[in-house]
Each structure stands twice: as C-alpha cells, then as structure tokens.
Amino acid sequence: MNALxxxxxxxxxxxxxxxLEVVSLLVLIVDLSWLRKASKAxxxxxxxxxxxxxxxxxxxxxxxxxxxxxxxxxxxxxxPLVSAAQIGILIxxxxxxxxxxxxxxxxxxxxFVAIILLATTGMMLVTAARDLLVIFVALELLSxxxxxxxxxxxxxxxxxxxALKYYLFGGMSAALMLFGFTYLYGLTGTTNLSRMTxxxxxxxxxxxxxxxxxxxxxxxxxxxxxxFHLWAPxxxxxxxxxxxxxxxSGSKVASFALLxxxxxxxxxxxxxxxxxxxxxxxxxxxxxxxxxxxNLAALVQTxxxxxxxxxxxxxxxxxxxxxxxxxxxxxxAVLYYALxxxxxxxxxxxxxxxxxxxxxxxxxxxxxxxxxxNPLLAAAMLVFLLSLAxxxxxxxxxxxxxxxxxVLRSVNSASWPLTFVILALAASAVSxxxxxxxxxxxxxxxPTQPEPLPISIVELTALAVIALAVLxxxxxxxxLSGWIPLx
Amino acid sequence: xxxxxxxxxxxxxxLLAIMPSAWSRGARVFALLxxxxxxxxALIAFVQAxxxxxxxxxxxxxxxxxxxxxxxxxxxxxRVLVLLTGLAAVAGILxxxxxxxxxxxxxxxxxxxxxxxxxxxxxxxxxxxxxxxxVFYEIAIVPKYFLIxxxxxxRREYAAMKxxxxxxxxxxxxxxxxxxxxxQAGSQTMNLQTLALHPFxxxxxxxxxxxxxxxxxxxxGMWPFxxxxxxGHVAAPTAASMLLAGVVMKLGAYGCLRVAMTLFPHGLxxxxxxxxxxxxxxxxxxxxxxxGIVYGAAVALVQNDFKFVIGxxxxxxxGLVLLGLLTLTQIGIDxxxxxxxxxxxxxxxxxxTVGRIVYVRTHTRDLGMLSKLQLGKAMPFAATLxxxxxxxxxxxPGFSGFIAEVQVLIGAWQAFPWFAIVAGVGIVVGxxxxxxxxxxxxxxxEPALDAQGAAIPIPEYDPVTWPEIAGTILLAGASxxxxxYPRLLLDVIAPAVQALPHALLTGGR
Numbered sequence: 002m003n004a005l006x007x008x009x010x011x012x013x014x015x016x017x018x019x020x021l022e023v024v025s026l027l028v029l030i031v032d033l034s035w036l037r038k039a040s041k042a043x044x045x046x047x048x049x050x051x052x053x054x055x056x057x058x059x060x061x062x063x064x065x066x067x068x069x070x071x072x073x074x075x076x077x078x079x080x081p082l083v084s085a086a087q088i089g090i091l092i093x094x095x096x097x098x099x100x101x102x103x104x105x106x107x108x109x110x111x112x113f114v115a116i117i118l119l120a121t122t123g124m125m126l127v128t129a130a131r132d133l134l135v136i137f138v139a140l141e142l143l144s145x146x147x148x149x150x151x152x153x154x155x156x157x158x159x160x161x162x163x164a165l166k167y168y169l170f171g172g173m174s175a176a177l178m179l180f181g182f183t184y185l186y187g188l189t190g191t192t193n194l195s196r197m198t199x200x201x202x203x204x205x206x207x208x209x210x211x212x213x214x215x216x217x218x219x220x221x222x223x224x225x226x227x228x229f230h231l232w233a234p235x236x237x238x239x240x241x242x243x244x245x246x247x248x249x250s251g252s253k254v255a256s257f258a259l260l261x262x263x264x265x266x267x268x269x270x271x272x273x274x275x276x277x278x279x280x281x282x283x284x285x286x287x288x289x290x291x292x293x294x295x296n297l298a299a300l301v302q303t304x305x306x307x308x309x310x311x312x313x314x315x316x317x318x319x320x321x322x323x324x325x326x327x328x329x330x331x332x333x334a335v336l337y338y339a340l341x342x343x344x345x346x347x348x349x350x351x352x353x354x355x356x357x358x359x360x361x362x363x364x365x366x367x368x369x370x371x372x373x374x375n376p377l378l379a380a381a382m383l384v385f386l387l388s389l390a391x392x393x394x395x396x397x398x399x400x401x402x403x404x405x406x407x408v409l410r411s412v413n414s415a416s417w418p419l420t421f422v423i424l425a426l427a428a429s430a431v432s433x434x435x436x437x438x439x440x441x442x443x444x445x446x447x448p449t450q451p452e453p454l455p456i457s458i459v460e461l462t463a464l465a466v467i468a469l470a471v472l473x474x475x476x477x478x479x480x481l482s483g484w485i486p487l488x
Numbered sequence: 489x490x491x492x493x494x495x496x497x498x499x500x501x502x503l504l505a506i507m508p509s510a511w512s513r514g515a516r517v518f519a520l521l522x523x524x525x526x527x528x529x530a531l532i533a534f535v536q537a538x539x540x541x542x543x544x545x546x547x548x549x550x551x552x553x554x555x556x557x558x559x560x561x562x563x564x565x566x567r568v569l570v571l572l573t574g575l576a577a578v579a580g581i582l583x584x585x586x587x588x589x590x591x592x593x594x595x596x597x598x599x600x601x602x603x604x605x606x607x608x609x610x611x612x613x614x615x616x617x618x619x620x621x622x623v624f625y626e627i628a629i630v631p632k633y634f635l636i637x638x639x640x641x642x643r644r645e646y647a648a649m650k651x652x653x654x655x656x657x658x659x660x661x662x663x664x665x666x667x668x669x670x671x672q673a674g675s676q677t678m679n680l681q682t683l684a685l686h687p688f689x690x691x692x693x694x695x696x697x698x699x700x701x702x703x704x705x706x707x708x709g710m711w712p713f714x715x716x717x718x719x720g721h722v723a724a725p726t727a728a729s730m731l732l733a734g735v736v737m738k739l740g741a742y743g744c745l746r747v748a749m750t751l752f753p754h755g756l757x758x759x760x761x762x763x764x765x766x767x768x769x770x771x772x773x774x775x776x777x778x779x780g781i782v783y784g785a786a787v788a789l790v791q792n793d794f795k796f797v798i799g800x801x802x803x804x805x806x807g808l809v810l811l812g813l814l815t816l817t818q819i820g821i822d823x824x825x826x827x828x829x830x831x832x833x834x835x836x837x838x839x840x841t842v843g844r845i846v847y848v849r850t851h852t853r854d855l856g857m858l859s860k861l862q863l864g865k866a867m868p869f870a871a872t873l874x875x876x877x878x879x880x881x882x883x884x885p886g887f888s889g890f891i892a893e894v895q896v897l898i899g900a901w902q903a904f905p906w907f908a909i910v911a912g913v914g915i916v917v918g919x920x921x922x923x924x925x926x927x928x929x930x931x932x933x934e935p936a937l938d939a940q941g942a943a944i945p946i947p948e949y950d951p952v953t954w955p956e957i958a959g960t961i962l963l964a965g966a967s968x969x970x971x972x973y974p975r976l977l978l979d980v981i982a983p984a985v986q987a988l989p990h991a992l993l994t995g996g997r
Contacts, residue, residue, distance in 0.1 A: 372597075380505075387630060392626055392627075392629070392630060393622070393623040393626050393627060394623055394627065398623070398626070402619075402663075402667070403554070405667055406554070406667050406670060406671060406675065409667055409668060409670075409671035410671050410675055419668060422664065422667065423664055426660045426663055426664050427657075427660060429660065430653070430656045430657040430659075430660040433652060433653060433656045434649070434653060437633060437649060437652060441637060441645065441649075444634055444637075444638060445634070445637045445638050445645065478550075478551050479550070479551050479552065479553070482551075482553055486553065
C-alpha cells in the first residue's frame with residue numbers, strides 16, 4: 002500500500018462499524034454496572050434493545066450518507082450495492098436481536114449482545130473489503146464471534162458440540178484460505194482484488210489452480226456449499242436459535258457479497274476473452290453438488306433446524322450459479338436473493354425458537370397442530386416456508402426468477418447456464434416436498450397438546466413485520482429496486 | 489371489470505382467514521356470496537362483450553426494469569373459461585354446505601383455501617403477461633394441497649402430496665421454458681402477444697415446446713402423467729373434486745393452448761424424420777391424448793370405487809380436449825374449448841352426485857355395497873340426477889358434451905383419421921362405464937339381505953336439501969342450455985380461435 006491513507010475518508014466509511022463497536026461496549030458497561038442486580042429477563046431485554054438502537058443508528062447513517070468511494074488504496078469500498086448489503090445486514094441483526102428478547106439460554110446477556118454486534122461489524126467489513134488481508138481479518142472477526150455465540154448455551158451439550166465442530170471446520174478452512182491467499186499474492190504481487198485480474202493475466206499456471214481451490218474451500222465453508230457444508234446441519238441444530246438465525250442470515254449475506262467481489266476480482270468480465278475458467282468451474286461444481294445434495298438430504302430430516310440447514314445448502318447452490326455467471330446483473334441478483342432469503346430464514350428461526358421454548362424440541366412432530374395452537378404463528382411459518390420453496394406471490398419466487406433469468410442472460414459461455422438452471426428448477430420442485438412436510442404438521446395434523454402456545458408482543462411484532470415484508474416485497478418487487486437493481 | 493373476479497375471490501379468502509373460527513355457518517354464507525358476486529361479474533362481462541375480440545382490462549407496469557406488466561385481458565376463450573370458473577365456484581360451495589355444521593370443521597379455513605384457489609384460477613384465465621399467468625398458476629397449487637390433505641378422505645395426505653408435487657414439477661418445466669423464452673427474446677417483455685411475434689429459432693422451439701406443453705399437460709391429466717388425477721379426485725372433498733376436475737385440469741389445457749402452442753407454434757412442425765410413423769411432437773402428444781381417452785375409459789370400466797369411475801372418466805374426457813387442441817383446425821380447437829366448459833360442468837355434477845348426495849347419506853362409495861341399497865328407489869333424486877349427468881357426459885345429443893365431442897372428432901378426422909377412429913372407440917367405452925356405474929349404483933335388482941338372509945327394508949335417507957337442488961339446477965341447466973343452443977358459447981369461442989397465430993391454425997405449416 003503505497004498510497005497515503007486519507008484518514009477522514011476512512012473514518013467516514015467505517016463510521017457505521019464504529020457505531021456498532023461503541024454500542025457493543027456500551028451494552029457491556031450498562032449490563033455489568035447498572036443492571037447487575039436486575040433480573041435476567043430485564044437484562045436480556047435491555048441489552049437487545051440497546052443493540053437494536055445501535056443497528057438503527059448505523060442504518061440511519063448509511064441512509065443519510067450514500068457515498069461511492071474507496072479508501073486505503075482500495076482496501077475498503079463504498080458503493081450503492083455495498084451499502085445496500087450493509088443496511089440489509091443491520092436490519093437482519095436488529096430482527097435477530099428483537100427475536101432474542103425473550104431468550105433464556107444465557108446467563109450473560111450483555112456479552113451475548115455485545116458479541117452479536119461484533120459479528121455484525123465483521124459482516125459489514127467483509128462486505129466492504131476488497132483487499133485479501135482486510136478480507137481475512139474481517140472474516141476472522143465474524144467467524145470467531147460466531148464460534149463463541151454458537152457455544153453460548155452453556156448448559157446444553159449440543160451447543161458446545163456444535164461450536165466445536167463449527168470451530169474445527171472453520172479454523173481448518175480459514176487456514177486453507179489464507180494459504181490460497183499467499184499463493185495468489187505470490188502469483189500477482191498484489192493483495193488488492195481490483196488489481197488481481199490484470200496481474201493474473203492470460204497465462205494460467207498450475208499453481209493458480211491450487212490457490213483458487215484453497216480460496217474456494219475457505220469461501221465455500223462460509224456459505225456452506227458442498228463439500229464444505231458438513232458443519233452446517235450440526236451448527237444449525239445445536240446453536241441457540243437466535244445464533245443459528247444470525248449464521249443463516251447476516252453471515253450468509255456478507256459471505257455472498259464477498260464472493261461476488263472476489264469473483265469480480267479473479268475473473269475478467271464476461272465480455273473479454275480470457276476469463277478465468279478454473280474459478281468458474283469450481284463455483285459450478287460446488288453449486289451443482291450443493292443443489293443436489295442439499296435438496297435430497299433435506300427430504301429425510303426429522304429436525305426442522307437440520308431441514309433448514311440442508312435447505313440453506315441448496316439455496317447456497319442456487320446463489321453460486323448467479324456468482325458463476327459473473328455479470329453485474331447476476332451479482333445484484335445474488336445480493337437480492339441472499340437478502341430476501343436471509344430475511345425469510347430469520348423469520349423461520351423465530352418461529353422455531355418460540356415453538357422450541359414451549360415444547361423443548363425442534364422435531365418436526367412438535368409442530369403438529371400449530372395452526373390450532375397459535376394461528377398467527379402458523380400463518381407466519383406458512384409464509385416463510387412457501388417463500389423458501391419459491392411459491393409466488395412471495396418474495397422467494399421473485400428472487401429465484403430474477404436470479405435465474407440473470408444467469409440465463411449471461412452469454413459468456415454458450416451452454417452451461419441453461420443446463421444448470423434446469424437442474425436448479427428441477428431440484429426446487431423436489432424442495433416443495435420437505436417444506437410441505439413441515440406445513441402438513443402445522444395445518445393438517447392434530448395437535449398433541451391442545452393448549453394455546455404463548456407468544457410475546459415483541460416477538461409477534463417482529464414476526465409479523467418479517468412476514469408482511471416477505472409478502473409485500475413479493476407483490477411489489479420494484480420497491481427494492483432503488484437499492485438493488487432488478488433485471 | 490372482469491378483474492374483480494380475482495380481487496373479490498382473494499379479498500374473500502383473506503377475510504375468511506381472519507374471521508373468528510366460531511362463525512363457521514357465517515363463513516359459508518359469506519363464501520357463497522363472494523362466489524355469486526364473482527359469477528355475476530363473469531356473466532355480465534360475458535354478455536357485455538358478446539362476440540368481441542380481446543377485451544383489455546388493465547395494463548400497469550409491475551416491474552418495469554424487467555419488462556413485466558400487470559396485464560389482464562380476456563378474449564372469447566378466457567371469457568368462457570371465467571364463466572365456467574364462476575359456475576364451478578358457486579356450485580362447489582353449494583355442494584359443501586355440510587361443512588360448518590359440526591364443531592371443528594374449520595369451515596372458514598376451508599372456504600378461505602377454496603376462494604384462494606378460485607382467485608388463482610380466474611387470474612390464470614385473464615393474464616396476458618406470462619409472468620403474471622405463472623404467478624396465478626402457482627398460487628393455485630398450495631390451496632389444493634391443503635383442501636385435500638385436511639378435508640379429504642381415502643389416503644388424503646398421499647394424494648395431496650402427489651398432486652402438489654406433480655403440479656409443482658409441471659410448473660418447474662413451464663418456468664424453464666418461460667425463462668428461456670424470456671432470455672432468448674432479449675428480456676424486454678413478458679407479454680404473451682408480443683413474445684408470440686418474436687421469431688424464436690426452430691431448434692429452440694423444438695425443445696421448448698414439448699417442455700412447456702408437457703408441464704401444462706401434467707395438470708390437464710395427459711397420459712402418462714395423469715396418475716395424480718384419479719387419486720387426487722378420490723381423496724379430495726367434494727367441492728375440491730369439483731374444482732379439480734371442473735377448473736384446475738382446464739388450467740393445464742388452457743396453458744397448453746395459450747402458452748405452449750401460441751408461443752412455440754413451430755414446435756409442432758415435423759421433425760424431418762419419423763420413427764414408427766411418429767414424425768413430430770404433434771403426433772407424440774396426439775398419441776398420448778388418444779391413449780388417455782381409451783385408457784381412462786377402460787380403467788373406469790373396472791373400478792369399484794364410484795369416485796374412481798368419475799376420476800378416470802375425467803382423464804378420458806381431458807384426452808379429448810388435448811386431441812382437439814392438437815388437430816390445429818378451427819373446428820377441433822372450438823370443440824376442445826367447448827369440451828373444457830362442458831366437462832367442467834358435468835364432472836362437477838357427477839362428483840357432486842357421488843361424493844355429496846350419495847356418500848353423505850350412505851357413507852360408502854363402493855359400487856358393490858351401493859348395489860345392495862336399491863338407491864333407485866331410496867334416492868330418486870340422486871338417481872335421476874346421475875342419469876342426466878351420465879347421459880350428458882357420454883355425449884347424448886341435447887347436452888353440452890355432444891356438440892363438443894362431435895367437433896373434436898370432426899377436427900381429428902381432418903387431421904389424423906386413425907386417431908379419430910380410436911378416440912371414437914374410447915367414447916363408446918365411455919357409454920359402457922357410465923351404464924355400468926349407473927346400473928350397479930342405482931338400478932341393481934340385488935335384494936338387500938342381512939346376515940340371516942332376511943330382506944332389509946329400504947332405509948329412509950335424509951331429504952334432499954336446498955343447496956343440493958340449487959347446485960344441481962345451476963350445473964344441469966348450464967349443460968342443457970349449451971347443449972340446446974351451443975352458439976351461445978361457440979360464437980364467442982370461434983373468433984378467439986381464429987385470432988390465434990396463423991402458424992397454429994394451418995397445422996404448423
């Protein structure tokens with residue numbers, strides 16, 4: 002980095018992250034000093050609400066300062082798409098915090114919320130980073146926070162097991178990725194993504210293939226793409242529900258935004274002749290494997306959380322197709338998909354958390370008769386799962402349509418888009434089966450316990466907001482197009 | 489104006505969904521009023537438009553960046569099918585009047601799903617934008633699943649899941665074709681009429697046409713993808729059977745004509761080589777249609793469950809619709825559309841007789857059991873009704889089925905004489921299974937004996953209720969009216985068929 006760093010720009014561009022850091026410290030201070038004598042429920046609620054306020058402040062700043070610049074020699078950038086992703090991540094975090102207001106798994110609410118905010122900071126930096134070193138540091142901030150959060154239910158053995166698995170897989174893949182980064186640096190003499198394309202040039206050495214495979218392993222782990230997906234089912238099942246929601250939502254959005262940027266850096270634009278086919282082939286292989294394995298494995302799950310984990314793997318496969326298409330439209334379509342998918346998943350985990358609190362289990366059978374025990378909760382679950390299945394007029398359908406039409410329009414190589422879109426649509430026809438398996442319990446089966454299922458006002462509001470958003474964004478898809486261009 | 493059929497149905501469904509579950513009797517009255525309003529709108533629009541061409545309804549930019557518009561319009565074919573949907577909706581509610589009698593019927597949920605399904609069906613028939621059409625098409629899938637899985641009978645969860653997966657697989661095939669066509673034509677528009685003018689390469693049409701046609705034909709019950717239909721019809725509650733056979737299968741046939749054939753007319757062209765005498769997709773699908781006609785009728789002939797008889801007869805009758813479409817002649821397509829209307833009415837009437845009027849009183853659909861009950865004497869209303877509906881369905885002159893089948897057969901004779909002959913055989917088998925079912929269910933001489941061999945007196949069944957009579961009059965009257973004066977519909981259908989792309993009506997040449 003030979004250019005001088007403009008510190009005032011750097012401050013401006015990272016102010017939202019700074020706000021989150023400050024708020025996370027504030028949460029700790031408030032929780033450990035004034036609220037030390039308060040009941041656990043009060044502490045949890047106030048910590049969560051502080052976190053929500055912090056996210057809201059960061060969102061307001063981002064909305065008020067729509068900037069387009071890059072600082073520190075292109076290590077961090079701000080573009081409309083990046084800030085759209087960041088606002089999305091902040092909204093998702095706020096929703097996760099709202100849904101954990103009533104959570105009872107932790108004796109340390111302050112630490113819990115503070116680490117969630119740190120993870121969010123990591124996500125936002127990941128989204129904006131365009132330099133290998135900054136990317137790695139930001140990813141580690143995100144990953145380490147998530148490992149800690151996964152283990153946060155200290156009384157649950159499952160939680161610790163999940164965290165250990167997540168940590169071992171994560172540490173391994175981070176090491177591989179760093180190894181790949183060093184090779185890339187050795188090949189190109191730069192750590193900056195924007196200079197990577199030209200430095201890689203037309204002649205592709207075998208070493209480059211090795212480097213790219215390692216990078217794919219690291220990023221594939223973050224998005225839970227086959228064959229780097231093994232942590233996902235256990236982590237989704239063992240982690241406390243809000244943490245699982247965060248891993249499935251904000252972390253996914255950040256990782257996909259990063260993948261779009263990395264692909265942009267590694268592969269020449271589709272119009273030029275010398276595209277880096279190795280990276281595309283890697284992405285397509287992971288995509289096809291994820292689509293097939295995710296959808297098939299989800300068919301036999303009896304735990305709703307594991308079912309969502311495998312469905313997440315399948316959805317990651319669809320999005321990888323969009324990344325492999327690497328046109329500006331497909332990049333935006335991936336972001337649109339990731340954000341709306343994440344929103345829907347947060348909602349689904351919200352419902353799971355409430356049902357789990359009442360029944361003590363996430364088995365598919367405990368959802369039996371939910372429509373009689375709590376019609377609103379059941380209706381919300383209906384909206385979320387049908388959106389995940391891609392049924393119109395819900396937003397999941399638009400995301401799929403937008404993504405696949407962007408993939409089909411990328412004319413970089415003649416044949417693969419159509420083949421892979423056919424695979425994806427055939428697989429998504431299969432996916433309706435397992436979503437209906439859950440909805441069948443919710444609407445068709447007789448309840449095992451007849452008494453109504455309690456739900457707090459905050460949770461109800463958060464879920465209603467998410468469900469309405471999923472529905473209304475599906476009916477009026479152009480609403481978001483000011484942020485993320487459609488088509 | 490016609491757009492209000494859609495809005496009314498969805499608004500009704502929404503209101504029913506949030507209505508307190510204690511108002512179950514109010515729910516059905518409300519649902520009936522909504523359906524009646526939809527029928528009234530459909531009827532008024534039908535009369536107003538007369539023999540006009542396409543009537544534009546609304547055109548708003550929906551997602552301008554992707555060239556997707558909220559465009560509704562109705563040509564003659566759409567107006568006829570919207571009218572059918574209105575009739576089927578009202579009749580369906582009248583014949584489910586027993587839902588809401590008992591506590592725990594979940595009547596408001598039932599009618600909410602019912603109206604949501606109806607709204608989706610209206611939407612499909614009125615959409616001009618392909619994307620919009622697809623949205624409505626998929627909206628119709630989920631209510632079907634719940635209607636069958638919650639309120640159904642025999643193996644309901646299996647049948648509901650099978651139906652949902654078949655439908656969804658079909659719509660995935662359609663979506664692939666639509667996405668490919670959209671990308672191929674430059675992603676500028678999803679308007680059906682504009683896209684139909686786009687010269688898609690022949691090679692592209694040759695794979696897109698069979699894909700989209702099959703996708704839609706799955707829902708039309710085309711052999712060999714028909715297996716969801718009998719199980720679905722049997723498991724579904726009466727109103728849902730009536731809708732499935734009455735309008736949902738028509739969605740498939742309508743999609744075949746409106747989307748697959750209109751968009752990719754050259755997919756029907758000869759391949760340039762022939763294998764066992766099969767030289768084009770047109771021959772392949774016609775062959776499937778003819779097999780469906782004969783196979784459906786033959787299987788209906790040996791069923792013991794009364795509802796399976798009607799279920800397989802639907803497969804047979806929908807084969808006639810597909811055959812009529814594939815004749816690519818004016819008279820054949822006219823006949824196919826008329827057959828959609830006619831079968832929609834008659835299948836509804838037959839399912840209502842079997843699943844509602846008879847089953848609710850005897851609690852059996854087994855033809856062997858029914859033959860011991862002397863229903864011809866015990867239930868004269870049901871017997872008369874089944875005779876009328878059965879006669880109409882087997883193609884007796886004077887009812888709507890006759891004029892439709894004759895037109896299809898004339899068209900088929902012009903296009904492929906051998907298929908017309910085999911289809912004619914299928915219609916004869918249709919007479920046989922109807923006679924057999926009628927004879928065994930209503931006019932068997934077998935005396936009812938108890939275990940000791942003593943004759944059991946004819947039981948007193950509940951009298952026929954007013955909703956049953958009203959629904960009967962509605963459906964049977966419509967069939968009779970069209971049978972006696974088919975020009976009511978044909979004058980509306982014919983100009984719309986004439987307006988189809990030129991390449992279609994000249995046999996793809």
